[in-house]
Amino acid sequence: MDSAPxxxxxxxxxxxxxxxxxWLYHRFPLSFREVEELMLQRxxxxxxxxxxxxxxxxxxxxADGLRRRRPRPGDKWHLDEVFVKINGVRQYLWRAVDKDGNVLDILIQSRRNAKAAKRFLAKLMKKQQRVPRVMVTDKLRSYGTAHRELMPSVEHRSHKGLNNRAENSHQPTRQRERAMKGFRSVGAAQRFLAAFSGISPHFRPRRHLMTAPGYRAEMTIRFAIWDQVTGAAGQPAAA
Incomplete structure (x- = not known):
């Protein structure tokens, strides 16, 4: 059910x-000052x-409003983790996506071990309120431990070549990380990436699979959904 803006x-x-x-800040690799400048031009x-x-x-x-309007995620989950430098300290960004590349959840942790994998899986299952049919990961053994303890009935496929969907989903994050010259704290990074992973993909359909008219039609629909989520639908245009 759609919720109020x-x-x-x-x-x-x-x-x-x-x-x-x-929208500008989460869709494009812009700083707050660059958004300020673009708005001044308008x-x-x-x-x-x-x-x-x-x-x-x-x-x-x-981001939450957009997620509620998305179709139910697929039953095949791809999990992956990458390191990020936060205030000079290495941390790990754990991410889960469905078969279409929609981000299911993210979590920043200081470890890349079985305890961290179990924590992420537990958080993911609580948010999705179900388990997948198939879980696809790379060769990290920590996933196997978490899988056996938390979702033993789920098929687990562990192969680096099968997990390109999750690995590709990290690319927009890397782009923002460079534009922001790194993250300053774990809390700030978690808050930003949680919102970013919900907003940015909404405006990134798989354009290479669409014709130009099809892409424009799809983006028109997505902008209309954005207006509904934010409450801008039906509002008079700004001067």
Whole structure:
């Protein structure tokens, strides 16, 4: 069931300005100051600090709204983990996607062992409220331990060549990581990537499989869904 858009009570800027800033920041590798500049070109005077607060307040709400409107995820889950440097310290970003590349969940942890794998799987199952038919991972043995303890009835395929779907899903994160010159804290990285993984893929259909008219039609639908999620649908255009 679709939920109501977030409340904008107390905000003096119209909904479409707030939603557009959040879209710009999560869709393109832009800084808050670059979003500020783009909005100024459109005649909207918004400070980069205001953009930052909007992204922090509304980003996750928008991402959750988009996820609720997505079709039910497939029953084949791909799991993978990559290292990220956060304030100079190596951490591991765990990610699960379905067969279509839709992000199911992410989690940043300091370890890449069985305990970390079990924690991520438990979080993933709690969020999805089910188990998959097939779980595909790379050759990391920690997945095998977590699989045997948490979902032994699920088929587990462990092969690096089968997991390109999850590995490819890390590419937008790497792009943002470079643009942001790294993440400053685990908490900030977790919050940003949780929202980013819900918003960015919504505007990244598999364009190489579409004709140009088909792509434009698909994007029109996705922008309409975005307007519904943010509450901008039916609002008058900003000057």
């Amino acid at each position: 977030p409340s904008y009570k107390g905000h003096r800027y119209p909904v479409e300005i707030i939603a557009h800033c959040v 005649g909207a005077v918004v400070s980069h600090e205001t953009v930052r607060r909007w992204c922090a307040k509304f980003g996750q709400a928008y």
